[in-house]
Amino acid sequence: MSDAPVPILMYHSVAREPNDATRELSVTPEAFAEQLAAVADLGRTPLTTAELAAIWRSPGRALPERPVLITFDDGYEGVHRHALPVLAEHGFRSTLFVSTGWLRGAYDTGGGLDRMLGWDEVRALAGAGTEIGGHSHTHPQLDQLDDDALWSELLRCKEIVADELGTAPASFAYPYGYSSRRVRAAVRGAGFAQGLAVGNALARRQQGPYALRRVTVRRSTGVEEFARLVEGRSVTRSFARDRALTKGYAVVRRARQVRRKATLTRV
Numbered sequence: 001m002s003d004a005p006v007p008i009l010m011y012h013s014v015a016r017e018p019n020d021a022t023r024e025l026s027v028t029p030e031a032f033a034e035q036l037a038a039v040a041d042l043g044r045t046p047l048t049t050a051e052l053a054a055i056w057r058s059p060g061r062a063l064p065e066r067p068v069l070i071t072f073d074d075g076y077e078g079v080h081r082h083a084l085p086v087l088a089e090h091g092f093r094s095t096l097f098v099s100t101g102w103l104r105g106a107y108d109t110g111g112g113l114d115r116m117l118g119w120d121e122v123r124a125l126a127g128a129g130t131e132i133g134g135h136s137h138t139h140p141q142l143d144q145l146d147d148d149a150l151w152s153e154l155l156r157c158k159e160i161v162a163d164e165l166g167t168a169p170a171s172f173a174y175p176y177g178y179s180s181r182r183v184r185a186a187v188r189g190a191g192f193a194q195g196l197a198v199g200n201a202l203a204r205r206q207q208g209p210y211a212l213r214r215v216t217v218r219r220s221t222g223v224e225e226f227a228r229l230v231e232g233r234s235v236t237r238s239f240a241r242d243r244a245l246t247k248g249y250a251v252v253r254r255a256r257q258v259r260r261k262a263t264l265t266r267v
Contacts, residue, residue: 005202006052007230008069010214013114014078018219021113022076026219029082035217035226036070036086042230044068046092048131049171053194053212056205068230069203070094071196071214073135073173075103076114080121088128096125097135097173097196100160107160109138119164126165133171134158134192143180150183154190171196177214184210202232 013026027035039046045064047055052069055061070087072079075098087094101109104118117125126132136142137156145153154172162168170193174183177198187195188210199213207213215229228234 003205004063005204005232006063006067006069007232008049008052008071008196008203008212008214009230010196010198010216011070011072011079011083012074013076014072014082015076015114019114024218024220025216026076026078027217027221028219029078029086031219031221031223032083033086034223035221036090036092038223038227039068039070039092039230040090042066042227044230046070046094048093049095049133049194049196049212050131051093052203053171053209057209069214071173072096073175074099074113074139075117075122075135077117077121078115080117080125084125084128084130087130093129093131095131095133095171096122097133097171098122098157098161099135099137099139099175100157101137102139107137111138123165131171132161132165132169133173134161134169135173136175139175141176141178142174142183142186143178147182147186150186151190154186154192158190158192170194174198179211201235 011027013022014029014032015026016028018026044066047067047069049069049071055063070092071094075096079096100107102112103116122132134157136153138153140153142150142153158168168191172187172192173196179197184195195210196212196214198216200215201213203212215235217226
């Protein structure tokens with residue numbers, strides 16, 4: 001069914017010994033291999049973000065059998081070292097969202113949280129069938145930026161990926177999962193065709209192409225819980241605590257926005 005919900009898995013670092021900054025959202029290479037074996041055993045068909053969005057934009061076009069998306073945020077070196085061989089073993093497609101100012105090379109701003117990919121490795125991933133998407137330039141909370149800074153983050157990211165790979169990125173993932181109507185409009189205006197949030201829920205066509213939700217895979221995610229997430233079972237229960245924290249923090253963030261706007265108005 002074209003309107004059936006789709007699990008979009010959100011990974012970050014794949015590392016045996018991550019640093020403290022990335023540990024919670026990292027998985028070991030062994031866990032990653034076990035999880036992708038579970039994806040295969042469950043008969044899931046991995047798609048790229050662009051492929052899913054294109055199907056949902058096309059009336060009457062059906063999803064493949066039991067679809068799933070495998071996505072990575074930020075651009076950690078282990079995606080090439082550890083994840084790529086496992087993806088290749090299964091013939092799985094994936095999407096990597098890069099923060100261009102965090103990657104090693106000419107554009108590095110020094111903000112990367114751990115060992116990051118270099119552009120040769122990003123090209124190797126792209127050559128192996130991984131879609132390369134945008135994740136901003138310096139990984140800020142986009143909804144906290146003014147319009148000029150927001151556009152700079154989006155366009156700088158898009159231009160660098162296009163220069164390095166020869167193809168402009170079509171998909172975008174919001175840093176920290178934070179967006180707003182203004183941010184989503186800017187992402188669309190910058191030329192990205194779809195955007196991924198977090199939300200820790202299954203993606204559905206009615207969410208719209210710029211607010212597709214994902215489920216977080218953590219170091220603490222065991223293979224049985226992982227299988228339930230891929231099957232779309234117990235997702236709400238698994239992330240109940242996250243939702244409570246997110247709602248509380250959203251109140252704080254809105255208050256910050258109101259204060260900032262008031263300050264700008266006085267100035």
